[in-house]
Amino acid sequence: MIRVEQLTKRYGGTTAVDSVSFTVRPGTVTGFLGPNGAGKSTTMRMLVGLTPPTSGSSTVLGLPYARLRNPGRHVGVLLDAAAAHPGRTGREVLTLGAALMGLPRSRVEEMLHLVGLTAEEGRRRVGNYSLGVRQRLGIAHALLADPEVLILDEPANGLDPGGIHWMRGLLRRFADRGGSVLLSSHLLREIEVIADELVIIGGGRIVAQGAKEAMLAGAGTVVRSPDAGVLVAALTSAGLGHTARSDGSLLVDASIDHVGRAAAAAGAVLTELRAADGAGLEEMFLQLTAHARDEVSA
């Protein structure tokens, strides 16, 4: 169980995280989604006590993280797979974690095996690892104590498609056993397959959150016509709200049935007419990403 309430972080004049609130319930995978620089990592660092918040609070398993005793036993955390001493072997990194948490050494071999690192890879220094292998090692470290909560920042970065598929299965089983997972990503596609809940953040603020099914469904209708002007006029006169999508089609805030009738009444030729099925979500996310890119290039 993770509860984040009104978390805010300001650096000088800029607000990196602005009044962020969400809950991660046991048995669910919550996808924390946003473009790079949206405030995901800052929020997660505040959650585990590494960054002092300007205001707001958060709890993990009912307590502020910093008040958990031996927190590694209950909460598996992977914030940055690159944050490992390049001179240590993978096995040594896990051995240090197990020793600190008071776990038997046998867990080290079990976890190396679980994440698919060979004995030879375990003996190599982390500095020689690819990002994908570092991510696997980081996931192994987070799972060492068989925790109840997982907090993973961009764990799919650097994993190959097979690795991403493997990680999805792992997190699914973890949540199905009653665990709580908070998983961040800057890619909607990467997360929508695995997440039960979505929290979408842009520019430090939460722009949407809820059950994935609800967010993907009921998002309207996608319609496309070579006579765009005719279609727009038809929709407008029928009183149906609509927005232009980046690919030239229109997203209409109405059912397929209504859109089809309005188009037919105006005699507009349609080349596409379908339920949006998350197109709205994708559109919103693309706009967020484009917006973030504007800010970076400005």
Added chain:
Amino acid sequence: MTALTTSPGVPLRAGSAGIPMTRLVRVELRKLLDTRSGAWLLAGIALVTAGAVLLYLFTTDASGLTFEHLVNVTVLPQALLLPLLGIMAVTGEWTQRTGLVTHTLEPRRGRVLAAKFAATGILGVASVVLTLALAAAANVAGSAWLEGTGSWAYGLRGVGDTLLFVALSLLQGLAVGTLLMNTAAAIVAYAVLPTAFTLLFSMVDGLRDKAGWIDLSASQDPLFRHSIAGVEWLQLLATTVWWILLPLAAGVWRLLHREIT
């Protein structure tokens, strides 16, 4: 691939036992030794110390072959190099960003720092004991084969001075590392700043007689020569406050309040 094993963990209370200090110290000790840089530094200290003794044995005349002189010869490289170990112990977490993991596993940052101090302290004491043993062996060898006097005049006072001298150097490294949180900057500050002060205070006439109060090496010199007495103790205390305790206090404050990235 195996499935995850056990059931969700035990209920959680804030008052339940955390990570014991002994375990933190053991892990920090291991972290000092399990990287190439740490292992090489320790091996380097041992080699340089042994080399210094051998060089001294075969270059000095027989009257210089006493336990006291041999200890002084062996302690100098240690006092110079051990602080690097202290610096690496605290700055590695920032330079390599392992602090993300360390402070997530033990959020009470002060305890992690205390464990690092204890771990480097243990290595420091072990190193001094080894030094004394090496000097003793050299003294026996000197009187047996090189016509040395083999004098053991040194006593508890000498051992105490030596331990204090090395401990202050080690603390200085830890303090500057804690404050600056960056290996390169800390090594430069440790090596350059006190030397610059020594130069300043030995070259400027008006400052020379004040050196003992401000210049670290001037105030530590009587300790190294086992002649420290009276006001020199106060001077040692004063420079310890300027050069070690104040940076340390600022560093601890910074560690407890800063963001770990």
